[in-house]
Amino acid sequence: MGRTPCCDRAAVKRGPWSTEEDEALRSYVQRHGSGGNWIAMPKKAGLKRCGKSCRLRWLNYLRPDIRHGGFTAEEDAVIMSLYTQLGSKWSLIASQMEGRTDNDVKNHWNTKLKKRLLAAAAASAPSPPPHARLPAPAASTAHASSLFPSLAIPTVKTEEYTCDDFLAPALGDPFAAADVAADGSTSAASAASSASNWSTADNGAGEASLFLLDFCAGPDLGAAAADQLQLPGGYYYPLDPSLSPV
């Protein structure tokens, strides 16, 4: 037995939103908010859409403070840093980035950052390992969950980042290593982003750190970070001191 659908699929429109629907949703939400009930809202707004669909459309696309595409190198580094600390907690990561949605961050990671890291991993490996290595997310660890209370405070860092922001003196080991399916297929790429495809493994902080260094030292972030290459230590997103692994 499957889960009861949240709405009658035969009675609601699905697929891409028209500009008319967008306008109806936008004007309704701007006038009334969601009314505290997304399920009832489509009817009130005159939309033949599922409430979940309306909520998603608003949060991911129509909200006035959303920025789409064009991730900066600094934003990339923030995502990288937070991913290594939190794992695939996209909403948490997105909440630390002005104007970005969890969906945007997740898509950006799956389509660009992960591949860039895999490429860096392949380039830095002396001989091709059976699996490419990436810094592991810490989401499934007690370590990561200990970060959550501090992240519950909504804070948005607005100043510009440099790669140096993510290079810190030894903070302990924010990483564990991971094995990732390296078949490179698109579907597997999506699957590989799932936390279930990361396994805590043997590799240690040093190698994982190197990948982030490679990343920071790449052309996107310029030469400044390359000067840091000899520095030991971990990386962190300096949003809030309490974020740093303890």
Added chain:
DNA sequence: AAGAATGTCAACCGCGTAAGA
């Protein structure tokens, strides 16, 4: 120029959980 391959991203699905009855 055309078809194939690959990349991007909006949207959907379904699970976990909080809140209220």
Added chain:
DNA sequence: CTCTTACGCGGTTGACATTCT
């Protein structure tokens, strides 16, 4: 305390765009 409902989230899919051969 239990059940129901709705929300929020992460994972996944599929349509469309772009690049490659």
